[in-house]
Amino acid sequence: xxxxxxxxxxxxxxxxxxxxxxxxxxxxxxxxxxxxxxxxxxxxxxxxxxxxxxxxxxxxxxxxxxxxxxxxxxxxxxxxxxxxxxxxxxxxxxxxxxxxxxxxxxxxxxxxx
Numbered sequence: 393x394x395x396x397x398x399x400x401x402x403x404x405x406x407x408x409x410x411x412x413x414x415x416x417x418x419x420x421x422x423x424x425x426x427x428x429x430x431x432x433x434x435x436x437x438x439x440x441x442x443x444x445x446x447x448x449x450x451x452x453x454x455x456x457x458x459x460x461x462x463x464x465x466x467x468x469x470x471x472x473x474x475x476x477x478x479x480x481x482x483x484x485x486x487x488x489x490x491x492x493x494x495x496x497x498x499x500x501x502x503x504x505x
Contacts, residue, residue, distance in 0.1 A: 437443055444465075452461040463470065 448461065448465045451465040
C-alpha cells in the first residue's frame with residue numbers, strides 16, 4: 393500500500409477532502425476495473441488501530457465504564473466535532489440566504505447602470 397496523500401496535503405485540501413480524488417476516480421462507471429483492497433491508501437499512524445488502542449490503554453481505568461473510558465480517550469476529537477457541527481449547520485442554512493442577497497445586489501447594481 394502506498395501512504396495516504398492526506399499526510400502531505402494542505403489544510404484547505406484536508407478540509408475539502410481534495411486528497412481523496414485519486415481514489416474516488418475508481419468509482420467512475422466508465423472504468424472497467426473496480427477498486428480493490430490494494431488500491432486503498434495506508435492510513436496515517438494517528439488513525440490506525442494500534443495508535444487508538446495505545447491511547448485507550450493510556451487513558452482507561454478499570455473503575456470507569458467503557459463509555460467514560462472512550463470519552464476520556466477521545467475527548468479532543470469529540471469536543472472538536474461538538475464545536476464544528478453547529479458551525480457547519482449554520483453555514484449550510486446560511487448559504488441560500490447569502491446567495492439571495494448576493495443576487496439581489498447584482499440585480500440592483502444592474503438596474504442602476
